[in-house]
Amino acid sequence: MSRVYDRVALIGLGLIASSIFWASKRKDVSVHITGYARSKETRNTARKIGLCDEVFDRLEDAVKDADLVILCVPVGAMEQVMLKIAPFLKAGSTISDVGSVKRAVIDAVEPHLPTDVKFVPAHPLAGTEHSGPESGFASLFDNRWCLLTEHESADKKAQNKVMNFWKGLGANVEFMDADHHDLVLAVTSHAPHLIAYTMVGVADDLGKVTDSEVIKYSAAGFRDFTRIAASDPIMWRDVFLFNKDATLEILGRFTEELFDLQRAIRTGNGDKLLDYFTHTRSVRRGIIEAGQDTDAPNFGRNLEPDVD
Numbered sequence: 420m421s422r423v424y425d426r427v428a429l430i431g432l433g434l435i436a437s438s439i440f441w442a443s444k445r446k447d448v449s450v451h452i453t454g455y456a457r458s459k460e461t462r463n464t465a466r467k468i469g470l471c472d473e474v475f476d477r478l479e480d481a482v483k484d485a486d487l488v489i490l491c492v493p494v495g496a497m498e499q500v501m502l503k504i505a506p507f508l509k510a511g512s513t514i515s516d517v518g519s520v521k522r523a524v525i526d527a528v529e530p531h532l533p534t535d536v537k538f539v540p541a542h543p544l545a546g547t548e549h550s551g552p553e554s555g556f557a558s559l560f561d562n563r564w565c566l567l568t569e570h571e572s573a574d575k576k577a578q579n580k581v582m583n584f585w586k587g588l589g590a591n592v593e594f595m596d597a598d599h600h601d602l603v604l605a606v607t608s609h610a611p612h613l614i615a616y617t618m619v620g621v622a623d624d625l626g627k628v629t630d631s632e633v634i635k636y637s638a639a640g641f642r643d644f645t646r647i648a649a650s651d652p653i654m655w656r657d658v659f660l661f662n663k664d665a666t667l668e669i670l671g672r673f674t675e676e677l678f679d680l681q682r683a684i685r686t687g688n689g690d691k692l693l694d695y696f697t698h699t700r701s702v703r704r705g706i707i708e709a710g711q712d713t714d715a716p717n718f719g720r721n722l723e724p725d726v727d
């Protein structure tokens with residue numbers, strides 16, 4: 420993959436930004452990458468581990484010469500950061516982001532976009548439950564999807580360059596309408612995270628997590644819930660605050676189905692349970708037949724947890 424940009428700036432130096440940096444160095448998709456994080460501690464850590472070619476103490480210094488600026492901060496911080504950098508963005512440059520919610524980020528960024536700057540919202544569907552500058556790694560985006568979303572003032576040329584950048588990082592890229600993105604992610608990621616948070620909370624309420632019983636005898640299912648429920652609290656607070664409608668819609672449907680299954684259990688309706696579980700098993704088979712996952716038990720893992 421040839422170089423796509425001369426200068427890229429990463430704002431926020433956590434898991435996603437550091438993975439972008441390491442992946443881009445591996446594939447050489449940008450000549451020079453600058454970075455900025457709000458805390459001195461994160462900036463110092465970044466310098467210590469060689470994260471970014473240059474780390475700046477001031478936002479404006481990090482962005483002023485960049486051809487592509489990527490906002491890698493929590494969804495709720497996007498507008499605040501955009502307001503600060505807008506006056507310093509280079510004419511002809513592109514702004515992008517990696518936020519897990521797309522409509523809210525578009526609404527936060529677009530009104531402050533200088534006329535000579537293009538905006539290409541993006542969301543890499545890859546991550547782990549770890550955060551911070553030391554948690555990133557070069558292969559995070561390999562063969563994972565990165566969704567680019569359309570918006571009012573979308574520019575084809577800028578979109579193509581951002582697409583090539585993400586392909587250079589190892590991702591597969593597709594375009595998706597922002598509202599559709601938020602609904603799809605509510606089903607595939609946001610509601611499942613809330614369910615995991617709740618399940619771990621319930622187990623903790625019962626007082627059996629810390630006194631070791633639940634951990635000692637936990638099956639992979641509950642252990643996976645605890646891993647998901649260890650995800651960054653600020654990031655996930657913002658996901659739910661800023662993808663409120665889609666998440667509530669999916670949780671509403673989830674609750675209805677749950678009540679239905681609850682009733683089947685209470686009334687001893689085994690046929691209902693059997694039909695339901697037979698159907699969900701066929702959904703899983705469909706995913707495997709479509710080549711979207713492995714058929715190996717426990718996702719082919721040994722003892723090490725997977726990342727998603």
Ligand code: NAP
Pocket residue numbers: 430431432433434435436456457458459461491492493494496499500517518519520542543544545546547548549550551552651654727
């Ligand atoms: P992270 O590891 O927690 O890093 C977040 C970075 O944002 C840190 O450098 C932090 O600065 C900075 N930050 C936090 N609040 C800020 C504020 N109010 N103003 C300015 N900077 C602020 O997070 P991440 O996992 O890389 O997530 C970054 C973005 O990627 C989020 O929008 C998230 O939705 C999206 N995303 C995450 C995942 C995932 O699985 N983690 C996957 C896909 C997309 P300090 O270090 O100085 O505090």
